[in-house]
Amino acid sequence: MDLIFEKEAQETNSLCYDAAFPQLEIECMLDERHLQHQITDEQRNSLNEDGYFIVENALPLDLVERLEERVDNIYQDHLDAGYDPHTKNQLTAHKNFFYPNFLGRDQIFVNILDWYKTFPKVWGILGWNIYSYHSHFIVTPPRPEAVRGKPAPLGWHQDSGRVNIEIESSPRPRLSIKVVYWLSDCSEVGRGNFYVIPGSHLWDKLERPADGSMPENATPVCCKTGDAVFFDRRIWHARSENDSEITRKGLFYGYGYRWLRSKDNMTIPKEMFERNDPIRQQLLGGGTNANGHFSPKDADVPLKVWLEEHGVISK
Ligand SMILES: O=C(O)CCC(=O)C(=O)O
Numbered sequence: 001m002d003l004i005f006e007k008e009a010q011e012t013n014s015l016c017y018d019a020a021f022p023q024l025e026i027e028c029m030l031d032e033r034h035l036q037h038q039i040t041d042e043q044r045n046s047l048n049e050d051g052y053f054i055v056e057n058a059l060p061l062d063l064v065e066r067l068e069e070r071v072d073n074i075y076q077d078h079l080d081a082g083y084d085p086h087t088k089n090q091l092t093a094h095k096n097f098f099y100p101n102f103l104g105r106d107q108i109f110v111n112i113l114d115w116y117k118t119f120p121k122v123w124g125i126l127g128w129n130i131y132s133y134h135s136h137f138i139v140t141p142p143r144p145e146a147v148r149g150k151p152a153p154l155g156w157h158q159d160s161g162r163v164n165i166e167i168e169s170s171p172r173p174r175l176s177i178k179v180v181y182w183l184s185d186c187s188e189v190g191r192g193n194f195y196v197i198p199g200s201h202l203w204d205k206l207e208r209p210a211d212g213s214m215p216e217n218a219t220p221v222c223c224k225t226g227d228a229v230f231f232d233r234r235i236w237h238a239r240s241e242n243d244s245e246i247t248r249k250g251l252f253y254g255y256g257y258r259w260l261r262s263k264d265n266m267t268i269p270k271e272m273f274e275r276n277d278p279i280r281q282q283l284l285g286g287g288t289n290a291n292g293h294f295s296p297k298d299a300d301v302p303l304k305v306w307l308e309e310h311g312v313i314s315k
Pocket of ligand 1: 138159178192193194195237238239240252
C-alpha cells in the first residue's frame with residue numbers, strides 16, 4: 001500500500017478511492033470499529049450449541065446495492081451466454097446459479113473479507129491462522145409456475161466433501177466456517193431460504209426421511225437484506241426452493257485454517273492482490289512459504305501481529 005493511500009485510509013476510516021484506479025474502491029484496513037464488533041458470549045454459545053448465529057444489519061443497504069449490481073452483472077453475462085461453467089450445463093432463467101471463486105472478480109468483494117461487523121467474529125471463532133479457503137455467491141430465481149409449491153427433497157450436507165469421510169474423529173472437527181450475506185430479503189419462508197438443523201454440527205450422519213420430506217427440526221433461516229449468518233461447516237444444511245417472486249441472492253465467504261487446502265482456484269489478479277493490505281493478503285492466501293501455513297512466522301500472519309498490537313491477544 002502506498003504511503004499517501006495508507007495515511008488517507010487511517011484518517012478517513014471509510015471507502016478510499018485510488019487516483020490511479022478510479023474504479024477500484026478499496027475499503028480501509030482493520031481499525032477501531034473492528035474492536036467494537038468482536039464475538040459476544042451469546043453468539044459463541046449459539047455457534048457451539050446450535051451451529052450457527054445471525055448478525056442482523058451486517059451490511060448497510062447502500063453497500064448491498066453495490067454488491068448486488070456486481071453480482072447481477074456476472075449473472076447476466078452467464079445468462080446471456082446460456083452456460084453455467086460450474087455445472088457445465090445450460091443456464092436458463094429459472095436455474096439456480098452457483099458461482100465459486102468470485103473474490104477476484106471485483107475489489108468490492110475483497111473488501112467484505114475483513115468487514116468490521118463480521119470479521120472480528122471470524123477471528124474470535126477460528127483465531128488468527130486463517131484465510132478464505134472458499135467463496136461463492138448463489139443466485140436462486142423463483143421456480144417456474146408449473147412446479148411452484150411442489151415438494152422437492154433438499155440437498156442436505158455438511159461442507160468439505162471428503163474431509164467428512166477421511167477424518168477419523170467424532171464429532172468431526174470444525175476446521176472452517178462460512179459467513180453468508182443476504183443481498184435479498186429472505187425474511188419469509190418460501191424464498192429459497194437457507195435451512196439448517198440446529199445442533200446437527202455434532203452429528204456424523206443425518207437420518208433423512210425416505211419420502212424426501214424434511215428431517216426433524218429442519219429450520220428455515222429467515223433473514224432480512226443485509227443480515228449475515230455464520231455457520232459451522234459441520235451443520236447439516238441445505239438450500240430450499242424459491243416459490244416467491246423475489247430472486248434470492250447470497251454471498252458466501254468461507255474461512256478456514258491456513259493449513260487447509262483451498263477449495264477455489266483462488267484466481268486473484270496479481271495487481272489486485274498487491275494493492276490490498278497485508279492482512280487482506282493473508283486472507284487471500286498469502287504467506288512467505290509453504291511451511292508457514294503450518295508453523296507461521298509473524299510475516300505469514302499479519303492478522304496475529306495486529307491482534308497483539310491492539311491487545312486482543314497477548315504476545
Ligand atoms: O444456498 C444455500 O442456501 C446453501 C448453500 C450451501 O449449501 C453451502 O454454502 O454449502
